[in-house]
Each structure stands twice: as C-alpha cells, then as structure tokens.
Amino acid sequence: MNPDCIFFNGDRPCKPHKKFSYTCPTCPEYTPITSHILIIKLDAVGDVERTxxxxxPLLQKYPGAAITWVTKKNALPLFKNNPHVYKVIEYGPEAQLNLLTSTYDLAINLDAAEDSCRLMTxxxxxxxxxxxxxPKGYAEPLNPEAEDWFxxxxxxxxxxxxxxxxxDIMMEICGLEGRMTRPVFVLDDxxxxxxxxxxxxxxVNRNAPVFGLNTGAGxxxxxxxxxxxxxxxxxxxxxxxxxxSSILLYGGPEEVERNAELARAGKNVIDTxxxxxxxxxxxxVSLCDLMVTxxxxxxxxxxxxxxxxxxLFGPTSLAEIDLYGSGIKxxxxxxxxxxxxxxxxxxRPTCMERISVEEVLTAIREQL
Incomplete structure (x- = not known):
C-alpha cells in the first residue's frame, strides 16, 4: 500500500485504479505527499476567491504538498476543478472533526475573525x-509579518x-517570495x-467586443x-x-429590478x-471581453x-486590489x-456619484 500517495483514499478505490486498474506496488501514478498544509479562509466569497x-506560490515553496482548505458553504463551488487543492472542507462539524484528528506541517489562517481564529486553535x-x-478572549497575530494586516x-x-x-501582504504573511498569481477559477467543458x-x-455577437456590466456590489x-x-x-x-457590440448585465438577487430596468436602456443589452x-x-463572466464593475x-x-x-472604487481600498496588469482603477x-x-x-454627492461616464469610457477605450 502507498497511504502517502495523493490519490490514496483508504475506504474506496483511487482514481488511477478505477481508470487504469493500477494497484499500489506497480502504480506509475504514485505521487507521494511530502507535507500537509492547512488554509483557513472562510469568507467573504470574493476574499476567498482572491486568496x-x-x-x-505555496506549492512552489513546498513541492508535493497536499493543501486542505476550510471555508464556508457558499464558497465551496469556487474550488471545483481547482488542481492545486487536495481537499476542501466545509466549515462546521466536518471541519472540526478533521482538525481534531489530523496533523499538519503548516497551518495558515489569514483572518482575525473570531470563528477563523478559534478554528486555528x-x-x-x-x-x-x-x-x-x-484564551483570554481576543484574536492575535502569530507572526510579526501578520501584524500590519491585523x-x-x-x-x-x-x-x-x-x-x-x-x-503582497498575504504573500509576506505566508513567508512567500515573488508575486501572488491570479485567482483560480477553472471552468470545465x-x-x-x-x-x-x-x-x-x-x-451575443462574439465578433465584436462584448462588454460586461456588473451592476451590484452585495x-x-x-x-x-x-x-x-x-x-x-x-x-x-x-x-x-x-x-x-453586445452588453451583458451581471448581478445577484439584489439586482433583479436594477438589471431589468437597465436591460431596457439599449437594444444590444442582455440580462444574464x-x-x-x-x-x-x-x-x-467568461463571455465578456471587458467588465465594468x-x-x-x-x-x-x-x-x-x-x-x-x-x-470603480469609493468606500473600499483601491490600493489593495491588484489587477495583474489587466485593467484600470x-x-x-x-x-x-x-x-x-x-x-x-x-x-453628497457620494464618491460613486462623482465618477463620470467619460472617465469610464476613456478607461474602456484604453483597454480595447
């Protein structure tokens, strides 16, 4: 048996066995796990995605590591098709049981929120x-690099x-060098x-620029x-x-009426x-070439x-956002x-009311 293999399940056949009938002694797919890393990042969904x-970078520093990520239920779909995560566990009883019965070489918690910090303990x-x-009832940094964000x-x-x-801040907290890669969101066929x-x-006319307008913000x-x-x-x-061109409107439940009204503002507008x-x-989102959000x-x-x-920025930090050379703030x-x-x-007028259409149009032209 190779219980240290990244494909080993213990209670059922592994993928290489099901697909090719391989068994442990001669399996060419054998991939030993060199270390176990735990990441606790529960919410919000956007924060989980950017993290x-x-x-x-973690796998570059720790080749062969198996990364387990604990997050809340609404963020779980982000990890579908993600090739860099060994296991994703929903925050709750399953996560507590896993943490109480497992050991890790490295545990990372990037939030000072009480639920994340208690889980870390x-x-x-x-x-x-x-x-x-x-134990006296408050969150605290574990390493000097985490103090600034705290x-x-x-x-x-x-x-x-x-x-x-x-x-940049998260890379420093984790002791990683270089630049963080783009977020991971992998679509399947x-x-x-x-x-x-x-x-x-x-x-949708895909022979002309397709514009995406994400009209909400939670x-x-x-x-x-x-x-x-x-x-x-x-x-x-x-x-x-x-x-x-086609103009695609994006939003969630709070934007139903907003997007329905905007869909009537032009002949090429499509509510997604x-x-x-x-x-x-x-x-x-993959359908648009450029998004305004x-x-x-x-x-x-x-x-x-x-x-x-x-x-477009107003009440949140413009400096914190890295667009990876793919946009304008x-x-x-x-x-x-x-x-x-x-x-x-x-x-009044609010910060977002002061952003003009001409500013946005100029930025769009520069990106096309």
Whole structure:
C-alpha cells in the first residue's frame, strides 16, 4: 500500500485504479505527499476567491504538498476543478472533526475573525502563521509579518494609509517570495458549453467586443456600486461607439429590478440573469471581453478568467486590489473620505456619484 500517495483514499478505490486498474506496488501514478498544509479562509466569497492566488506560490515553496482548505458553504463551488487543492472542507462539524484528528506541517489562517481564529486553535500543526485566538478572549497575530494586516483591520486611518496590495501582504504573511498569481477559477467543458449555449440563444455577437456590466456590489457596502444613471448613460454611449457590440448585465438577487430596468436602456443589452449559481455566474463572466464593475466577487472571477477590467472604487481600498496588469482603477479625485468602509454615507454627492461616464469610457477605450 502507498497511504502517502495523493490519490490514496483508504475506504474506496483511487482514481488511477478505477481508470487504469493500477494497484499500489506497480502504480506509475504514485505521487507521494511530502507535507500537509492547512488554509483557513472562510469568507467573504470574493476574499476567498482572491486568496486562491496563494496556492501556486505555496506549492512552489513546498513541492508535493497536499493543501486542505476550510471555508464556508457558499464558497465551496469556487474550488471545483481547482488542481492545486487536495481537499476542501466545509466549515462546521466536518471541519472540526478533521482538525481534531489530523496533523499538519503548516497551518495558515489569514483572518482575525473570531470563528477563523478559534478554528486555528484546534489545528495541530508544526508551524502556524496568521492569526489565532487567545484564551483570554481576543484574536492575535502569530507572526510579526501578520501584524500590519491585523492593525489595518482595527484602525481606519491605518487601512486608508496602506498602499500595498492584499496579494503582497498575504504573500509576506505566508513567508512567500515573488508575486501572488491570479485567482483560480477553472471552468470545465460542461460549464463552457452552458455559456456557449446562452450566447447562441441570446445572440451575443462574439465578433465584436462584448462588454460586461456588473451592476451590484452585495449588501454590506451599498456605495460600492455605481449609480443607475451612470450605467444607463454608459450603455447609451457604448451603443453609439460600438453599435455591433453586445452588453451583458451581471448581478445577484439584489439586482433583479436594477438589471431589468437597465436591460431596457439599449437594444444590444442582455440580462444574464440574477439567479445563476456561482459556477454558472463564472461561466457567463467568461463571455465578456471587458467588465465594468465595483470591488466585487465578479471582479475577482473576471481576473481569474483574465478579463480586461475597469474597476470603480469609493468606500473600499483601491490600493489593495491588484489587477495583474489587466485593467484600470477609477476613483473620484479630491475626496479625503475614500476607503472609509462605512455601510452608509451622508456626503453628497457620494464618491460613486462623482465618477463620470467619460472617465469610464476613456478607461474602456484604453483597454480595447
């Protein structure tokens, strides 16, 4: 037996045996696991997606490692088809049982949230980095490299002053050199066929630029999303400048009415629907050539799929976002309250209201 093989299951036949009838003593697919790494990154879904860019640098530093990732249920679909993860475990009883009965060479927790930190305390690992839970009742950094990010989560002025990307900070916390790779979101043939069928049925013109407008931004920070008037004017201008192009609207349940109204703003506008599951959403994002969006999950998936991006910023940090050379970031000038992370705002016009259609159009032209 080769219980150290990455394909070994223990309670059922492994993939090489099922596919080729190989057995352990002579199996040419034998791939020994050299170390076990645990990553705890529970939410939000967009944060989980952007953190998947750590996987390849980790495997470069620890070749042959088996990476187990613990996350919440709504983020699990992100890891479908991901070749860099050995095991993904849903946060809850299964994760607790796994951590109580497993040992790891390295455990990484990149959130100072209480649930993540408490989970870290029960992980048995030779080395731990990131954040843990102090028995006296508070989160604390485990290594000096994690202190800056910890302070950014506590004090608004430190967060606002930061000019480093999230990717750079996470790489430093994990002791990794170089640049974090793009997020990972791998579509399979069935998902690509789903997108192709949608494009055919809706008559998406793929011989001209396909523009994606992700009109929402979740419910936590309302002012992360651009205005209806901004999107309506942008649609009008895009149809004037690129009359053969298709404009795809993206959103979730909160954007049903918003996108239905925007779909009536032009003749080439197609609503992709607001009830797609996460995998379908990613497949539909693959159809666009360039996306206009706020700081959202759609942005992270678009970057994973190597889409050109025009990203609009207001209440969240522009500096933290790495577009990997694939886009332009826009924020209003002359406002010292940007990067406030406030759920509401009494400043009028708001930061997102101050972003003009001409600014967005200029950025789009530069990306085509």
């Amino acid at each position: 998947t860019g750590l996987l390849q 029960i992980a048995a690992a030779e080395k731990k980095i990131g954040y843990t839970w102090n 302070e950014m989560g506590l004090w608004d002025d430190v967060k606002k002053a930061n000019q480093r990307t999230y990717q 069935k998902e690509r066929a789903f997108a192709d069928e949608f494009a055919f049925r809706k008559q 419910g936590r920070w309302v002012h992360k999303k651009w205005t209806m008037e901004g999107y309506q004017s942008l649609i009008e201008r895009l149809e004037e400048l690129y009359p053969e 629907g607001c009830d797609n599951d996460l995998r379908q959403f990613g497949a539909l 706020g700081d959202t999950l759609a942005m992270h998936i678009g970057l994973a799929l190597e889409k050109r991006m025009v990203v 826009i924020a209003p000038e002359g406002m010292d309250c940007l990067c406030c992370y406030r759920p509401d705002c009494d400043v």
